[in-house]
Amino acid sequence: MHFTKNNLKIVFTALFLVINVFGQESQKIFSVAQYKSDKQCAISFTFDDGLEEHYTLVFPKLEELGFKATFWVNGNTINEGESGRMKEKPRTTWNQLKKMAQKGHEISNHGWTHKQLTRCTPEEMRYEIEYNDSVIEAKIGIKPITFCYPNNSKNSKVIEAASKNRVGTRIEQFQRGGKSTPEILNAKIDTILKNYQWYATMIHGISYGYDAFKGVSILWNHLDQVKALEDEIWVGTFRDISAYTKEQQSIQLKLKQQGEKWIIVPNLPLDKKLFNVPLTMIVNKEILSNCSVKQQGKKIKTSNLPDKILFDFDPYGGEIIVKGK
Numbered sequence: 001m002h003f004t005k006n007n008l009k010i011v012f013t014a015l016f017l018v019i020n021v022f023g024q025e026s027q028k029i030f031s032v033a034q035y036k037s038d039k040q041c042a043i044s045f046t047f048d049d050g051l052e053e054h055y056t057l058v059f060p061k062l063e064e065l066g067f068k069a070t071f072w073v074n075g076n077t078i079n080e081g082e083s084g085r086m087k088e089k090p091r092t093t094w095n096q097l098k099k100m101a102q103k104g105h106e107i108s109n110h111g112w113t114h115k116q117l118t119r120c121t122p123e124e125m126r127y128e129i130e131y132n133d134s135v136i137e138a139k140i141g142i143k144p145i146t147f148c149y150p151n152n153s154k155n156s157k158v159i160e161a162a163s164k165n166r167v168g169t170r171i172e173q174f175q176r177g178g179k180s181t182p183e184i185l186n187a188k189i190d191t192i193l194k195n196y197q198w199y200a201t202m203i204h205g206i207s208y209g210y211d212a213f214k215g216v217s218i219l220w221n222h223l224d225q226v227k228a229l230e231d232e233i234w235v236g237t238f239r240d241i242s243a244y245t246k247e248q249q250s251i252q253l254k255l256k257q258q259g260e261k262w263i264i265v266p267n268l269p270l271d272k273k274l275f276n277v278p279l280t281m282i283v284n285k286e287i288l289s290n291c292s293v294k295q296q297g298k299k300i301k302t303s304n305l306p307d308k309i310l311f312d313f314d315p316y317g318g319e320i321i322v323k324g325k
């Protein structure tokens, strides 16, 4: 390459941009955490097919730990208990699912009849997805805004149809059940901690039935282990973590400084009806060691930790005023 005047100009411009970007990074006073409460990684425990054991065994255990999970159901098999045609693998009832939803668990769509969507006509596919949505909404009172593909079978057309008006669909899953050993489960925790990842499980049978665990204690011990790491792992519904991560990737912050006061104007160009999970702001303590926060005149709770200050804010709630020292 010949160093012509023009070439040099390009090199210097590039150099200036690189310095500028790094400069901004190191001095960034506010940033939105990758996960809620700036945890290092996330897990959505998700259970497939609405099996009765998800209510009788899993639900009480989750409540004891304070974890919220996601349950994917096929509307046409719910209420098929001991006497029903699903005798071999009885399902939950709508009342049981409603109780779980009232405690904050997510009851969501797994297709009306568990039909493989890649084999459906566009009309059949629409029915499988939309009819199940409407029945779940009528029975539970909350319309699903996520989706789980029956048999994990999908292609671009199926994904497009199932993603309409939703915060996310389960594209990848970590299967847990008959083949799960404590070693495999622990290794997965190590991986997500190391790589700042989020994953969703696929769990069917608990003590019996399809892909059940070798012993229920394998699952319980694993949940206890995750609980012990709660400061690092965000355990949340598929709905909440899907929404949070998309919001985090899309949020724009406008920043103004007036003496000891900072004004942050958040702008989230997403559908407010779907994406409305509060986001966590990280305040760089090297710049601001202490602060008080208000959004639209209302005081916001802050957590002042040794290395950072955190607060949750409404991404549509308008101006945030941070007064600091």
Ligand SMILES: [Zn+2]
Residues within 6 Å of the ligand: 048, 049, 110, 114, 150, 151
């Ligand atoms: Zn299924």
